[in-house]
Amino acid sequence: xxxxxxxxxxxxxxxxxxxxDKDMVDLASEAVLGALADGGVTMADMGVVxxxxxxxxxxxxxxxxxxxxxxxxxxxxxxxxxxxxxxxxLRVAMLAIKAGETDMGLAFGVEKLSGAGLLSxxxxxxxxxxxxxxxxxxxxAPVDGRIGTDIMPGVFAQxxxxxxxxxxxxxxxxxxxxxxxxxxxxxxxxxxxxxxxMTLEEIxxxxxxxxxxxxxxxxxxxxxxxxxVLVSGAKLATLSLEQRRRAVKVSASVLTSDPWEExxxxxxxxxxxxxxxxxxxxxxxxxxxxxxxxxxxxDCFATAELVHYDNLMLCEPGGAVDFFNSGATWRDGSMxxxxxxxxxxxxxxxxxxxxxxxxxxxxxxxxxxxxxxxEGAKVGLTHVIGLGSACGVHILEKSAA
Amino acid sequence: MAEQIPLVDxxxxxxDPHLVANECTSCGARxxxxxxxxASCGRSGFTKVDIPTEGEVRAxxxxxxxxxxxxxxxxxxxxxxxxxxxxxxxxNIPADPEHVSxxxxxxxxxxxxxxxxxxxxxxxxxxxxxxx
Ligand SMILES: [Zn+2]
Numbered sequence: 436x437x438x439x440x441x442x443x444x445x446x447x448x449x450x451x452x453x454x455x456d457k458d459m460v461d462l463a464s465e466a467v468l469g470a471l472a473d474g475g476v477t478m479a480d481m482g483v484v485x486x487x488x489x490x491x492x493x494x495x496x497x498x499x500x501x502x503x504x505x506x507x508x509x510x511x512x513x514x515x516x517x518x519x520x521x522x523x524x525l526r527v528a529m530l531a532i533k534a535g536e537t538d539m540g541l542a543f544g545v546e547k548l549s550g551a552g553l554l555s556x557x558x559x560x561x562x563x564x565x566x567x568x569x570x571x572x573x574x575x576a577p578v579d580g581r582i583g584t585d586i587m588p589g590v591f592a593q594x595x596x597x598x599x600x601x602x603x604x605x606x607x608x609x610x611x612x613x614x615x616x617x618x619x620x621x622x623x624x625x626x627x628x629x630x631x632x633m634t635l636e637e638i639x640x641x642x643x644x645x646x647x648x649x650x651x652x653x654x655x656x657x658x659x660x661x662x663x664v665l666v667s668g669a670k671l672a673t674l675s676l677e678q679r680r681r682a683v684k685v686s687a688s689v690l691t692s693d694p695w696e697e698x699x700x701x702x703x704x705x706x707x708x709x710x711x712x713x714x715x716x717x718x719x720x721x722x723x724x725x726x727x728x729x730x731x732x733x734d735c736f737a738t739a740e741l742v743h744y745d746n747l748m749l750c751e752p753g754g755a756v757d758f759f760n761s762g763a764t765w766r767d768g769s770m771x772x773x774x775x776x777x778x779x780x781x782x783x784x785x786x787x788x789x790x791x792x793x794x795x796x797x798x799x800x801x802x803x804x805x806x807x808x809x810e811g812a813k814v815g816l817t818h819v820i821g822l823g824s825a826c827g828v829h830i831l832e833k834s835a836a
Numbered sequence: 837m838a839e840q841i842p843l844v845d846x847x848x849x850x851x852d853p854h855l856v857a858n859e860c861t862s863c864g865a866r867x868x869x870x871x872x873x874x875a876s877c878g879r880s881g882f883t884k885v886d887i888p889t890e891g892e893v894r895a896x897x898x899x900x901x902x903x904x905x906x907x908x909x910x911x912x913x914x915x916x917x918x919x920x921x922x923x924x925x926x927x928n929i930p931a932d933p934e935h936v937s938x939x940x941x942x943x944x945x946x947x948x949x950x951x952x953x954x955x956x957x958x959x960x961x962x963x964x965x966x967x968x
Contacts, residue, residue: 559905566841566952571869573845575958576950581843582960583923584899584912592897593914600894600938607933645912646898646933695876698921700867702895702914 440668441529443683443831444539445474446798448791451659451782452628453549459491459660463500463545466660466787470541474664475678478505481664482537485512487524487544488786496545509537517821518735519690520544521661521789526690526827528665538670543662544791546784551656556586588653588736589645590822593702595738596647598745604756605741607647611638614652614737614779616765621776623766623807628657628782652737654778661790679836683797686720686814687830693823703822705739709746712828716816717748720830724748727830728812729799730770731792733820734777744772747818747828771809774799789827792817800833843949843960844868853946853961854889855922858882866920889944890966891917896938898931911936915963927962941966 447469449462457465463486471477478501486497492515501511510531516523521544528540548554557579566575579585599605618633633651641649666674671682691712696704717723724747732747734740741755749770750758758764764772775781775795778788796815798804813833820826842849846856846868857866861883865876873880896913911926913936927947929935942963949960 553901553903556903556906558903564952565954566956566958568841568845573842573870575841575843575952578844580899580902580906580908580910580912581925581949583914583925584897584902584910586899586902588901589897589899589912593895593912596897596938597895597914643898643900645900648897695865697865697919698914700869700875701921701923 441532441685442666442668442671443663443685443793443797444666444671444678445470445472445476445664446662446794447473448626448661448787448794449659450626451657451784454658457658459488459496459545459547460499460503462547462658462660463496463543463662464503466545466662467500467504467541467543470662470664475675476539476664478507480539481507481509481541483510483528483531483540485514485524485527485540485542487514487520487789488546489515489517489520490546490548490785500543516825517823518733518785519789519819519821519825519827520786521791522819522827522829523690523789523825525663525790525793525829526688529685529688532665532667538667540665541662542665542790543660544786544789545660546786547658548656548784549658553586556584584645586645587822588648590703591736591739592645592648594705595736595741597702598742598755602753602756607639608635609756609759610647610652610737610741611635611649613740613759614638617734617773617777617779618651620766620774621780624776624781627776627780628655629780630776648736648738652779654735654783655780657782657784659782659784659787659791661787661794663790663793676836680834681801682834682836683800684832684834685829686722686832687716687828689715689719689828691826703824705820705824706742706746708824708826709743709818709820712826713747716828716830722814722830726814727770727816729774729796729809729815730772730818731775731795731815732772732818734773734779735783737779740772740777743818747816766807766809774807774809789819792819793829793831796831800831838951839956840959841956843958847959847961849946849959854944855887855961856884857887857920859885887920887922888918891915891922891942891963893926893938893940893942894921896926896936898933898936913963915942925962926964928964
């Protein structure tokens with residue numbers, strides 16, 4: 436193991452779902468204690484703590500968890516980066532290790548979203564007072580719903596539809612079939628918020644949120660946390676054979692933002708920054724899409740999963756529809772995608788998501804995924820995207836030890 | 837006739853309602869908001885340009901569930917107006933997938949979206965199907 440590599444030594448996630456009796460500190464602590472135990476280390480070994488939470492971005496979650504598990508005085512970074520918050524926390528801990536400031540670090544992400552409805556879009560009251568232009572568009576009244584939509588299911592619906600306009604082949608049924616796949620996958624994941632198989636008819640007949648996304652085609656708001664202990668290659672070489680055997684190599688860690696493109700300030704462009712992140716990640720890891728045994732990508736909506744097949748270069752350019760229709764992304768296909776159930780059924784506690792997907796891939800690489808194990812998995816990729824935008828891609832490899 | 841005010845400052849009212857963008861004098865990037873500098877090239881010179889009022893629907897969604905107070909369903913879309921992308925609702929068309937389609941040819945139109953305490957009407961814009 437090269438000394439400048441960074442490895443996942445321990446990793447854990449809570450069950451995603453409703454946790455009315457646990458607060459965010461409880462959930463985060465459960466994940467952190469799980470990750471520490473999994474890695475055979477303690478808080479005293481952590482030289483840095485990176486804590487991710489979007490809705491509690493100003494709550495100092497890192498220090499709150501330290502106050503329950505161990506106030507060791509090490510630097511804490513509380514991070515928020517839209518739906519890439521967890522991946523960003525992971526990267527912050529990694530950067531501290533890469534910079535040589537420490538040889539071991541902790542990253543965690545946590546969110547409580549059960550019962551939350553739409554996370555965007557403005558409430559509108561009757562207009563009153565006297566109209567006066569305000570804001571960057573000189574608006575005299577709320578524009579959500581009057582000039583397009585701010586709600587995420589609608590934004591990502593358009594992103595999928597735009598792909599269909601460019602390349603053809605999309606339909607309400609096609610997008611629903613993607614959701615059918617992820618809900619089928621979730622039946623094997625005991626940590627998923629929802630693990631019920633859904634038929635195509637049930638999915639298409641469910642409550643319509645923003646055409647073509649019905650409710651089961653949207654990521655599930657839920658509670659959850661995930662945590663990872665990262666270690667330098669040099670330090671890992673001094674640890675036990677068992678720790679080395681179960682360690683998972685972070686072959687690539689990339690974070691991008693969206694470069695300017697025509698239309699990107701009109702409808703968010705989630706494509707270019709994902710493609711850029713994937714290109715860099717494949718370069719860093721020295722692997723290509725064909726080397727991947729499984730992928731956990733950001734299916735915040737069924738319409739989003741389709742475009743990321745293309746953005747992550749899992750298929751030919753423009754070929755995402757044919758690629759999906761070939762069955763490739765089912766768990767028994769050539770490129771299993773979201774075998775955890777994805778955000779649509781596993782759930783999307785935002786801050787935790789970018790670490791939970793690393794947990795999923797790492798668990799397969801360790802051969803510890805039980806009934807949903809992808810046999811012989813050696814290399815996997817995780818992807819998250821937060822609107823605004825931020826994209827995190829990690830490529831993970833099984834230990835040779 | 838009541839006083840009128842555009843819903844947003846990049847909508848120009850009058851006999852020939854249209855949208856106007858800030859165009860970067862260096863690279864040609866177009867923006868509808870108040871600018872500090874250009875997101876494409878970083879320079880800060882802008883000029884106003886009129887946006888064509890006809891275009892093609894490149895993406896749409898039919899929003900059935902929105903924040904409290906926002907009437908549903910409505911059709912939100914991205915319209916390509918001769919190379920400049922515009923965010924807008926599609927109006928004067930039933931909000932169902934049988935009537936709205938990708939690639940549809942549309943044109944800009946305006947409508948009253950509200951009235952304030954002094955009787956001033958806020959005028960919004962949307963795109964409606966171009967007659968065949
Ligand atoms: Zn420019």
